[in-house]
Amino acid sequence: MAKLSMVKAITQGLDEEIKRDEKVLVFGEDVGRNGGVFRATDGLQDENGEDRVFDTPLAESGINGLAMGLALEGFRPVPEIQFFGFVFETMDEIAGQISRTGHRMGGSRKMPITIRAPFGGGVHTPELHADSLEGLLAQTPGLRVVIPSGPYDAKGLLASSIRSDDPVVFLEHMKLYRSFKEEIPEDSYTVPLDKADVKREGKDITLVSYGYMVQESLKAADALAKEGIEAEVVDLRTISPLDEETIINSVKKTGRAVLVQEAQNQAGVMGQVASIIAEKAILSLESPIGRVSAPDTPYPFSQAEEIWLPNKDDIIEKAKEIVNY
Amino acid sequence: MKKIDFEQLKSTPNTETLSILDESGQVVNQDLMPDLSDEELTELFKQMVWSRVLNERSTKLNRQGRLGFFAPTSGEEASQIGSNFAMTTDDFILPAYRDVPQLVQHGLPLYQAFLWSRGHVDGNKYPDNFNAVPPQIIIGAQYVQTAGVALGIKKNDKKTVAYTYTGDGGTSQGDFYEGINFAGAFQAPAIFFVQNNGYAISVPREKQTAAPALSQKAVAAGIPGIQVDGMDALAVYTATKAARDWVAAGNGPVLIETLTYRYGPHTLSGDDPKRYRTSAEVDDWQRKDPLIRMRKYLTDKGIWSTDQEKVWEDEVNKQIDEAIKKTESIAPQKVSDFLKNTFIDTPPTIKAEIDAYTAKESD
Ligand SMILES: Cc1ncc(C[n+]2csc(CCOP(=O)(O)OP(=O)(O)O)c2C)c(N)n1
Ligand SMILES: [Mg+2]
Numbered sequence: 132m133a134k135l136s137m138v139k140a141i142t143q144g145l146d147e148e149i150k151r152d153e154k155v156l157v158f159g160e161d162v163g164r165n166g167g168v169f170r171a172t173d174g175l176q177d178e179n180g181e182d183r184v185f186d187t188p189l190a191e192s193g194i195n196g197l198a199m200g201l202a203l204e205g206f207r208p209v210p211e212i213q214f215f216g217f218v219f220e221t222m223d224e225i226a227g228q229i230s231r232t233g234h235r236m237g238g239s240r241k242m243p244i245t246i247r248a249p250f251g252g253g254v255h256t257p258e259l260h261a262d263s264l265e266g267l268l269a270q271t272p273g274l275r276v277v278i279p280s281g282p283y284d285a286k287g288l289l290a291s292s293i294r295s296d297d298p299v300v301f302l303e304h305m306k307l308y309r310s311f312k313e314e315i316p317e318d319s320y321t322v323p324l325d326k327a328d329v330k331r332e333g334k335d336i337t338l339v340s341y342g343y344m345v346q347e348s349l350k351a352a353d354a355l356a357k358e359g360i361e362a363e364v365v366d367l368r369t370i371s372p373l374d375e376e377t378i379i380n381s382v383k384k385t386g387r388a389v390l391v392q393e394a395q396n397q398a399g400v401m402g403q404v405a406s407i408i409a410e411k412a413i414l415s416l417e418s419p420i421g422r423v424s425a426p427d428t429p430y431p432f433s434q435a436e437e438i439w440l441p442n443k444d445d446i447i448e449k450a451k452e453i454v455n456y
Numbered sequence: 457m458k459k460i461d462f463e464q465l466k467s468t469p470n471t472e473t474l475s476i477l478d479e480s481g482q483v484v485n486q487d488l489m490p491d492l493s494d495e496e497l498t499e500l501f502k503q504m505v506w507s508r509v510l511n512e513r514s515t516k517l518n519r520q521g522r523l524g525f526f527a528p529t530s531g532e533e534a535s536q537i538g539s540n541f542a543m544t545t546d547d548f549i550l551p552a553y554r555d556v557p558q559l560v561q562h563g564l565p566l567y568q569a570f571l572w573s574r575g576h577v578d579g580n581k582y583p584d585n586f587n588a589v590p591p592q593i594i595i596g597a598q599y600v601q602t603a604g605v606a607l608g609i610k611k612n613d614k615k616t617v618a619y620t621y622t623g624d625g626g627t628s629q630g631d632f633y634e635g636i637n638f639a640g641a642f643q644a645p646a647i648f649f650v651q652n653n654g655y656a657i658s659v660p661r662e663k664q665t666a667a668p669a670l671s672q673k674a675v676a677a678g679i680p681g682i683q684v685d686g687m688d689a690l691a692v693y694t695a696t697k698a699a700r701d702w703v704a705a706g707n708g709p710v711l712i713e714t715l716t717y718r719y720g721p722h723t724l725s726g727d728d729p730k731r732y733r734t735s736a737e738v739d740d741w742q743r744k745d746p747l748i749r750m751r752k753y754l755t756d757k758g759i760w761s762t763d764q765e766k767v768w769e770d771e772v773n774k775q776i777d778e779a780i781k782k783t784e785s786i787a788p789q790k791v792s793d794f795l796k797n798t799f800i801d802t803p804p805t806i807k808a809e810i811d812a813y814t815a816k817e818s819d
Contacts, residue, residue: 165658165731188628188664189595189656217594220629255575256725257525257553259593397805426809428794433524433575435789 135315138308140282141171141247144289145209147319149179152207155293157184159194159211168213169249169308191217195224198244199232207243209293214260215250215302216430218267229298230273244299245292251304251343251393253440255433261305262430263394268300269371269403275299275324276371280345282313284368287322295324304343311346325369327377333361336450337381339404340391341367344441348391351446360454370400375407382412389421389449393441396424418456421449460488460698462710465680469672473715474695475685479744481752490694494759500541500689501750501760502768504533507557508747509772510566511720514573518724522780524574527554528720531687534746535651535714536621537561538692542700543619548587548605550598550620554651554718555591558621562588566779571786577793578786587616595626599635599648606644606709617703619647625656627670636677639709646709647699648674651686657722658732671713679709686714687744690753717741790817 135143149155157172163186166173176184187194191212198208212218218225225246232242252261269276277292277299279285285303292299330345331352338348345366352362365381367373382388388408390401405420423445431439460474476485483489492500511530517523529536532554540558543549551559556569563586572579572590580590592598598620605618626632627650639646650670654661667673674681684695692714699710719738721727729738754760792813795806802810 160656161658163658168657168726186659186663189625189659190628190630192630193628220594220596255524257593257723258575426791426795426813427806428791428798431791431794432577432789435575435577435791435794438789439791439794 132314132316134312135282136309136312137279137282137285137303138169138171140286140313140315141289141303142173142175143315144286144319145172146175146178148209148290148293149175149183151319154205154207155183155209156201156206157209157211158187158197160187160189160213162186162211167211169305171247171303172211191220192224195221195229195246198246199224199229199242202242202244203240207293209245209247212246212248214256215248215264216260216262218248218264222267225274225300226268226271230271233273233297241296242298243296245289245295245301246299247301247303249305249308250302251306252430252436253306253343255436256305258432261436263392263425265302265370266394266399269400273298274371275369276302277324277369278302278304278342279307279368280330280342280366281307281311282315284322284328284366286315287320288324288368290319291321291324294321299324302342306343307346322368325372325374327374328366328368329363329377329381330366331362331364333363333385335361335385336387336389336454337363337365337385338389338391338446338450339365339367339378339401341370341400342393344391344393347441347443348446350443351450354443354447355450360450362450367400367404373403373407375411378404378407379412382408383415386415386417387453388416389423389446389453391423391441391446393425395427396422397427399424418453421453423449460682460695462680462699462702462707465674465682466678467675469669469675470682473683473685474691475688476690476694477688477749477753479749481749481756483753488691488694490690490697492693494757497754498759500537500693501754503537503541503561504689504747504750505765505768506772507533507537509769510557510776513773513776515720515724517780522784523570525553525723525725526573527723528718529554529557531717531719531741531745532651532653533557534689534692534750535649535686535716538689539619539649539696539712539714542693542696544616546587546614546616547700548609548616548618550589550602550605550618551591552595552598552621552623552626553591553593554623555621559588559591564588566775567782570779570783574783576786577789596622596629596631596635598622599626600631600638602646602648603635603638603642603644606639606646607642610642610644615704617645617647617700619649621649621651623656624650624652624654624661624664624670625659626650627673628664633673633677636674636679636709636711640677640679643706643708645703645706647696647703648709648711650711650713651716652713653716653718655718655722655732657727660732669713671711674711679711681711681713683713683715686716687746687749689746689750717744792817
């Protein structure tokens with residue numbers, strides 16, 4: 132066991148999967164010699180050879196088209212999109228092609244592809260790099276969208292994603308890459324897909340979130356505890372499809388919910404969570420559902436990130452409002 | 457090569473890189489010497505020096521936390537300034553993130569370029585008569601848009617051109633092909649620059665494509681493509697000037713590949729060039745430095761001196777000091793303003809958000 136940052140845990144996880152299955156291929160822009168712009172693939176080419184870990188020409192549509200073709204030839208591709216802000220370049224390959232293959236070919240072909248990308252904000256990238264566009268893909272049938280909230284989950288969820296025969300979009304929040312470390316077993320392990328996780332138990336209110344917002348929710352829960360409010364923190368981990376059971380069980384227990392996302396409010400993943408609660412746990416609710424999200428503008432210029440992004444104070448304020456409703 | 461034959465270049469890529477000044481500042485191609493007065497020649501060089509100083513100052517300002525995003529330009533002055541020098545402010549520029557020098561020479565106040573770097577929307581507020589868009593981040597997007605601006609220019613019967621820049625890596629994007637093909641199909645007045653500095657972040661040019669030259673990609677679009685020594689400002693200027701005349705006369709678009717090099721890292725956001733290139737390679741390119749050869753040429757001609765250069769550098773530094781000061785005096789951004797800019801006809805949900813943020817902002 133060693134304490135690793137999330138980016139190191141991901142590198143280790145990729146290395147293990149490359150060694151475990153000879154069909155696993157890791158590729159993208161600058162992932163080879165350079166080890167990726169965040170160093171997520173650092174050393175993997177030296178260690179495993181250029182056959183397994185390689186640079187592509189600069190074209191996101193090309194990268195995921197390549198992945199689909201390789202999958203048809205029996206490979207298990209793990210392409211990287213350098214920043215998820217560039218996903219628009221490859222929406223057809225992801226949402227129009229890869230995710231529909233099972234459907235279009237009547238289940239006669241599989242697409243065991245894991246598309247990795249850094250996403251989210253708060254690290255002062257230039258325009259159009261940072262964003263929370265996961266909602267675009269959470270709405271796409273046939274795709275899993277997986278988002279870890281820390282190093283341990285990242286490695287285990289990545290292993291499950293790569294081993295899955297279905298396509299996965301695996302999003303790594305940029306602010307989590309190096310912000311803290313966790314104990315990571317040397318040996319490979321998996322964390323299940325389609326399962327949310329209760330990151331902190333509490334009886335008064337449920338805070339549902341994913342990715343970096345889980346960390347802000349945990350901070351908020353600490354602060355709320357000092358004021359006598361015990362918050363339960365649910366980490367969705369797979370944001371599409373959703374683990375309804377964990378969400379409903381928690382809300383039934385606490386009777387209150389605040390739904391937290393870094394993405395803009397309109398049509399976000401938490402809109403779906405609210406719908407599930409309204410459909411399946413409304414009689415347990417003691418107050419309206421609260422939401423914490425970003426304002427409905429495009430992702431802001433980097434100097435304005437702090438005033439735009441939701442944070443623990445917003446969560447605390449909303450949680451108190453809902454508890455005291 | 458006597459005169460650049462664009463009609464011929466449509467079907468046959470040039471096999472010899474166009475150059476005029478060699479590394480020692482000697483004219484090797486008298487036939488293609490541009491028709492520039494002494495004043496114009498020194499102005500061209502002054503802009504190159506300006507760009508070099510701006511690069512050095514921007515790097516320092518970034519390290520001090522006074523500037524944000526910066527993509528170094530040192531080594532690319534001939535390509536960037538030499539091309540822009542052949543344009544007029546009536547022409548429309550669609551730059552990429554590294555093309556801030558051209559954008560400022562085209563008319564963007566320097567303090568606004570600094571605001572853009574720092575991530576402030578005021579850097580991107582352009583007056584109506586400024587023919588430009590902010591530096592493009594999404595690689596290739598500016599190429600397709602250039603076809604559109606150029607078609608608009610044609611429909612408006614203007615005698616100007618649209619011009620845009622991408623890198624060697626950018627030529628791999630679908631948008632690159634779509635842009636040059638659309639401009640060709642509509643015979644629109646566009647000039648497409650490919651600044652081939654040998655790398656797309658860490659990926660060497662040889663890994664981008666099996667094509668031996670990037671300029672030859674023009675042939676498939678049925679438009680002329682020409683490869684130019686991108687360390688030679690006179691060669692870049694000559695090719696661009698000829699292309700501009702030809703394009704503005706209604707002959708359709710042109711693609712120009714400049715062979716150049718960036719001395720610095722890809723950007724100042726953590727790139728480490730030692731991971732993918734040797735210092736010997738950098739030294740080789742620095743021997744081809746665009747400023748050295750141009751300075752030598754002008755000095756031999758008796759129209760430039762080191763004293764003059766010193767005075768000019770001081771003046772540039774003063775301009776930069778003033779610009780950064782102005783940048784730092786601009787009021788911080790507000791979420792309510794972003795919300796107001798999201799729609800022209802603001803819907804009720806956004807109005808509610810504007811009210812909520814305005815209340816918070818006045819706290
Ligand atoms: C669509 C898209 N993909 C990836 C990137 C990330 N990125 C920024 S610059 C760059 C390399 C560009 O290389 P090149 O076109 O040669 O231009 P240079 O930076 O060398 O001037 C990459 C991959 C991006 N900005 N946009
Ligand atoms: Mg390049």
